[in-house]
Amino acid sequence: MTQTMNRTALAYLTAATTLPAGSVLALRVAVNLAKWSERRCTRAALGKLDAHDWRDIGLTEGQALRETQKPFWRA
Incomplete structure (x- = not known):
């Protein structure tokens, strides 16, 4: 999947069609x-950037490091 489906798209898809419970799950x-x-x-790509790149995208070094250390299941 190149793009992830957000909750709105998921809600639309499940409301627009009648899907069995197993399919929704x-x-x-x-x-x-x-x-x-x-x-x-x-996060892996962010970890490969340097301080100059972090500044270009509006992050401090601390913010970037905190983000790269988050587990994948945390938003």
């Missing part, structure tokens, strides 16, 4: 796995 699991994967990759 599978969809929720897939959405969470995609979010976690995106967070893991984004």
Whole structure:
């Protein structure tokens, strides 16, 4: 998945169609796995940047380090 589905999209999809409960559960699991994967990759990339790059994106060194140390399941 190149883009993760947000809660609004998930709510729309489940409301627009009548899905069996197992399908809704599978969809929720897939959405969470995609979010976690995106967070893991984004935080790994952030950890490879230097202080100049962090300033360019508006982060202090402390903010960047805190973000890279978060586990993937935390927003």
